[in-house]
Amino acid sequence: MSRSEKEFHQSRFPYTNFHLHKSFLNISYKYASLFSLTKLKPFYFLLFSISMAFTTMPSSLTNSTSSPTMLLPPISHHNNPNKLIVNKPQRKLLHLTVANVASPSLPIITPPTPEEQLPGTTAGRHHHHHVAWTSISQESWEGELQVEGHIPPWLNGTYLRNGPGMWHIGDYDFRHLFDGYATVVKLRLQEGRLFAGHRQIESEAYRAAKKNQKICYREFSEVPKAANFLAYVGELASLFSGASLTDNANTGVVKLGDGRVVCLTETQKGSIVIDPETLETVGKFEYSDSLGGLIHSAHPVVTDKEFVTLLPDLVRAGYLVVRMEPGTNERRVIGRVNCRGGSSPGWVHSFPVTEHYVVVPEMPLRYCAQNLLKAEPTPLYKFEWHPQSKAFMHVMCKTSGNIVASVEVPLFVTFHFINAYEEEDEDGRVTAIIADCCEHNSDPTILDRLRLQNLRSFNGEDVLPDARVGRFRIPLDGSPYGELDAALDPNEHGKGMDMCSINPNHLGKKYRYAYACGAQRPCNFPNTLTKLDLELKKATNWHEEGAVPSEPFFVARPGATEEDDGVVISIVSEKNGEGYALLLDGSTFEEIARAKFPYGLPYGLHGCWVPKE
Ligand SMILES: CC1=C(/C=C/C(C)=C/C=C/C(C)=C/C=C/C=C(C)/C=C/C=O)C(C)(C)CCC1
Numbered sequence: 001m002s003r004s005e006k007e008f009h010q011s012r013f014p015y016t017n018f019h020l021h022k023s024f025l026n027i028s029y030k031y032a033s034l035f036s037l038t039k040l041k042p043f044y045f046l047l048f049s050i051s052m053a054f055t056t057m058p059s060s061l062t063n064s065t066s067s068p069t070m071l072l073p074p075i076s077h078h079n080n081p082n083k084l085i086v087n088k089p090q091r092k093l094l095h096l097t098v099a100n101v102a103s104p105s106l107p108i109i110t111p112p113t114p115e116e117q118l119p120g121t122t123a124g125r126h127h128h129h130h131v132a133w134t135s136i137s138q139e140s141w142e143g144e145l146q147v148e149g150h151i152p153p154w155l156n157g158t159y160l161r162n163g164p165g166m167w168h169i170g171d172y173d174f175r176h177l178f179d180g181y182a183t184v185v186k187l188r189l190q191e192g193r194l195f196a197g198h199r200q201i202e203s204e205a206y207r208a209a210k211k212n213q214k215i216c217y218r219e220f221s222e223v224p225k226a227a228n229f230l231a232y233v234g235e236l237a238s239l240f241s242g243a244s245l246t247d248n249a250n251t252g253v254v255k256l257g258d259g260r261v262v263c264l265t266e267t268q269k270g271s272i273v274i275d276p277e278t279l280e281t282v283g284k285f286e287y288s289d290s291l292g293g294l295i296h297s298a299h300p301v302v303t304d305k306e307f308v309t310l311l312p313d314l315v316r317a318g319y320l321v322v323r324m325e326p327g328t329n330e331r332r333v334i335g336r337v338n339c340r341g342g343s344s345p346g347w348v349h350s351f352p353v354t355e356h357y358v359v360v361p362e363m364p365l366r367y368c369a370q371n372l373l374k375a376e377p378t379p380l381y382k383f384e385w386h387p388q389s390k391a392f393m394h395v396m397c398k399t400s401g402n403i404v405a406s407v408e409v410p411l412f413v414t415f416h417f418i419n420a421y422e423e424e425d426e427d428g429r430v431t432a433i434i435a436d437c438c439e440h441n442s443d444p445t446i447l448d449r450l451r452l453q454n455l456r457s458f459n460g461e462d463v464l465p466d467a468r469v470g471r472f473r474i475p476l477d478g479s480p481y482g483e484l485d486a487a488l489d490p491n492e493h494g495k496g497m498d499m500c501s502i503n504p505n506h507l508g509k510k511y512r513y514a515y516a517c518g519a520q521r522p523c524n525f526p527n528t529l530t531k532l533d534l535e536l537k538k539a540t541n542w543h544e545e546g547a548v549p550s551e552p553f554f555v556a557r558p559g560a561t562e563e564d565d566g567v568v569i570s571i572v573s574e575k576n577g578e579g580y581a582l583l584l585d586g587s588t589f590e591e592i593a594r595a596k597f598p599y600g601l602p603y604g605l606h607g608c609w610v611p612k613e
């Protein structure tokens with residue numbers, strides 16, 4: 001453990017002893033590879049789990065004077081008098097059925113019944129922090145919203161948005177934005193009217209937490225608290241089979257070519273089918289192939305024709321590039337990329353494709369098996385920053401699986417690729433791949449900025465790390481190096497940049513416009529919506545004081561010929577605790593409609609569009 005890691009750890013977990021004995025870990029890893037070679041030999045498995053337990057166990061098992069809960073940062077538990085509907089008996093939230101949703105009148109507000117109220121949610125539980133970072137207070141709601149402005153008559157369908165919306169269980173508050181239990185929000189747009197709703201996803205992790213009033217699966221930063229050392233060994237053992245990893249599908253939602261709607265996270269078991277109308281959890285999306293592995297990219301590339309994703313291989317550092325046809329649950333391997341820079345693959349939260357190629361990024365922010373096993377969070381959670389391991393971009397032919405380029409690139413940190421396309425010379429020969437991403441100036445500290453305590457404690461200081469549109473050029477002529485530069489001056493979008501979308505008709509093709517969240521400084525989180533013109537290198541920005549808008553999602557007008565002919569949908573959490581759905585014109589970027597929710601919504605991550613048939 002480096003000095004800075006140690007200092008960080010000590011500042012956050014002052015009572016923690018350091019159990020990390022490097023030599024022990026090395027032995028453990030030998031067992032780990034043996035274990036993988038001998039296909040679950042119980043003896044090695046047990047030995048491995050016990051040895052790992054010694055190196056990763058939480059301080060609470062050795063230090064009787066401290067418990068992890070005691071070490072959490074203090075959070076105030078004041079009432080929020082005018083923000084949450086559960087505290088306002090005079091407003092009654094009626095749980096509308098699909099039948100009464102058709103009524104043009106606004107919903108009547110009633111307090112949720114005890115069954116609808118979320119675990120640990122009581123009238124006094126809510127905090128004085130921004131509604132974007134406040135747990136949703138009830139399981140579900142649906143009703144019609146009153147629209148100010150004009151919804152284009154062609155916009156018929158449902159926008160779905162997924163994200164972590166519930167960040168506590170009982171009295172225990174989670175640490176990180178990405179830990180929250182999934183909340184799906186819908187906006188059904190129908191002939192100028194807007195019917196909205198939200199619902200919690202009934203993952204095993206969420207159901208178990210509600211039942212037992214504690215975290216039962218490993219989340220992004222949270223780990224179930226083991227009662228004693230033996231229970232901890234057992235929990236570690238189940239990690240290797242994936243049993244203790246979460247299925248909390250809180251990261252995104254996609255519509256497959258066959259119409260199924262699937263919520264996703266980075267664990268494969270966290271692929272959960274929902275009903276896009278009622279938002280009910282239909283069941284697990286079970287992959288019927290035998291590719292195995294526990295994790296995948298949270299952002300598959302999904303079109304009406306296919307589902308392409310990456311399966312990181314943590315044992316033999318690399319990635320499987322796989323493809324699934326609509327109507328099936330079977331992924332087939334297109335090819336494999338071996339990592340060039342390290343003994344562990346780089347984190348692939350997302351990746352881009354072009355018409356003929358899949359681009360596999362190898363970021364120096366790498367998965368870390370030790371960190372996956374640890375009971376307490378490290379500065380970079382399940383990851384480690386290895387600048388000396390370098391950064392690479394690999395390009396695989398979609399049809400043959402052959403790698404056509406593998407180049408070293410400048411160090412980078414990205415979670416979200418925006419798009420990619422093939423650069424052609426005047427004779428139409430493909431000379432390079434251009435791949436754009438939201439790039440955090442090769443600084444992984446954004447991950448720690450997204451801790452809830454940081455998000456909830458904004459005091460006017462400008463603490464959001466800078467980001468830019470990073471444009472990679474990956475030559476296909478055999479050169480060993482690729483380039484990475486800002487696609488436009490980051491000041492155009494306030495040097496904040498993430499949560500992007502494009503016109504899906506331009507996926508993998510040359511494109512001009514992207515929509516994203518940018519920044520108006522000072523801020524601690526992206527607080528604007530920005531339309532980027534990558535040709536003119538200019539941005540148009542939307543901002544409302546104190547508001548936190550979610551990913552601007554572009555829906556193209558059917559039959560449009562211009563790339564930006566369509567609308568941009570976002571959901572805004574306001575500083576007064578309220579919230580609304582927002583529609584901007586994709587071309588002028590001006591507001592065309594907004595519709596207030598009867599309650600403020602927590603921040604959400606990614607969305608998809610389900611057109612009305
Ligand atoms: C990494 C593993 C896991 C969990 C991963 C999760 C839940 C990752 C979620 C990542 C997200 C939502 C990234 C979004 C980034 C947004 C940014 C940087 C916004 C910046 C704004 O300025 C587990 C599933 C827990 C276990 C395996 C490993």
Ligand SMILES: [Fe+2]
Nearest residue numbers: 298349416606
């Ligand atoms: Fe994402």
